[in-house]
Amino acid sequence: MxxxxxxxxxxxxxxxxxxxxxxxxxxxxxxxxxxxxxxxxxxxxxxxxxxxxxxxxxxxxxxxxxxxxxxxxxxxxxxxxxxxxxxxxxxxxxxxxxxxxxxxxxxxxxxxxSGLDPAKAGEREHACYQWYRLAGTRAHVLRSIMLSHATVGDEHIYFRTVQLHELQRNWARLCEDWYQLRFSRNVRKLMAIAQIPLHGLNLALIWLLGWTNSWGESVSRPSLLLAAVFAIFGTIYSFVPFTPAIGHPWQKSFDITLLIGFTNHNSAGQWPLTLVQDVHAILAVTLYTVFFSTLISKLSRTR
Structure with a gap:
């Protein structure tokens, strides 16, 4: 036609x-x-x-x-x-x-x-090659759609496309690493062994951090998670029998959550409490960063 x-x-x-x-x-x-x-x-x-x-x-x-x-x-x-x-x-x-x-x-x-070459349809290497190449093609297509959605459509679909692209891009890297691990030799196989844990960690972190702000769409989600961290660790400081006892547990949770007084709660020599405070601080820093970066992105971008 x-x-x-x-x-x-x-x-x-x-x-x-x-x-x-x-x-x-x-x-x-x-x-x-x-x-x-x-x-x-x-x-x-x-x-x-x-x-x-x-x-x-x-x-x-x-x-x-x-x-x-x-x-x-x-x-x-x-x-x-x-x-x-x-x-x-x-x-x-x-x-x-x-x-x-x-x-x-x-x-x-x-x-x-992705279709298979009829002459190689029974070969595992060819099937695995087409599999990992298809994963990369999906990432390329999602990137094109994401760039197109930056100017058309509603924001919900745009952020959903961002999520799909980022996850697919990292998944495509893992697929390539798996192919190289299975069918390559020498240097490429060694590189795949070294890269698989890194790419796997990258995929996990991207998914986790993307979830905390709904892939850039939500400001309320990281703020609610930050409030949940304050409540959870305030409860821990209140009811767990640390030695010596914590005099102002909720103030302690507030200071560490908002990163305004972490150094005032140094617990040298008390490793259980130090470990809890360190976990608390890491979660607070992560959510604090995600919250403000999302908020600034929302308020300062050009319309």
Missing amino acids: SGETLVQKIHAGETHKIKGLTFRECDFQGRFHVTSILIFDSCHFVGCDFAYSSWNSAHFRNCTFNASSLALASFEKCEFRGCRWERIGVSGNKTDLKRTFVENPGHLTAAMF
């Missing part, structure tokens, strides 16, 4: 809706650039190839994409809302998204697949 053929049938300034049609094994090519809005509503794209097609101001609502390829396609000022994705082919660097909104980027990337 040629883009120019469709454009000729659309009048300028009119919304053109295509509803409930099934496109089976269609090859979309050319420029689908209309001067109005083109809406595909509840349509089904089965075995379709969007390679070498360019779309502008096209809206896909409640559509199903099955065994179709978006590789080498370009979408500008387009929307994908309520769409379902099954076995989708996408190229990380060759699927162009500009000011395009994808309502469920996690479902899209989860539906991406």
Whole structure:
């Protein structure tokens, strides 16, 4: 199907809706650039190839994409809302998204697949190679969607895309390390052994710190966690029988939580209390940093 053929049938300034049609094994090519809005509503794209097609101001609502390829396609000022994705082919660097909104980027990337070379289909190394390469492609696609969502769509979807991208990017590194560990030799295998713990720790820390402020969206969550730290450690200082007894447990918890008087509560020689205070201080510093960085980001960014 040629883009120019469709454009000729659309009048300028009119919304053109295509509803409930099934496109089976269609090859979309050319420029689908209309001067109005083109809406595909509840349509089904089965075995379709969007390679070498360019779309502008096209809206896909409640559509199903099955065994179709978006590789080498370009979408500008387009929307994908309520769409379902099954076995989708996408190229990380060759699927162009500009000011395009994808309502469920996690479902899209989860539906991406990588075919196996028929001549190597039975080889474990080839299957593992395609697996780790697919993880990297998913990260690339999520990055493109994230950059596109920075200018279009609502903030909730944007921060959700940030979460998906950061986790997928770190997961892709672990997948590559696993491949190198299984099938590489000498230096690459040694590098993989050294990098797996670091990349695993990085993934865990990114997930934990991202959760504390809902990946940059929430200011209230780190503030509530900071209040919870104050309450928990205040209770510990009040009821745990430290020696000597703590005279003002809640003031102690307040001082350490807000980092205003940690040095006034030095407990040299009392290792149980010192250990509790150190854990308290680490949690307080982490949440304090996350809270203020999120707040400053919210208040000072350019609109």
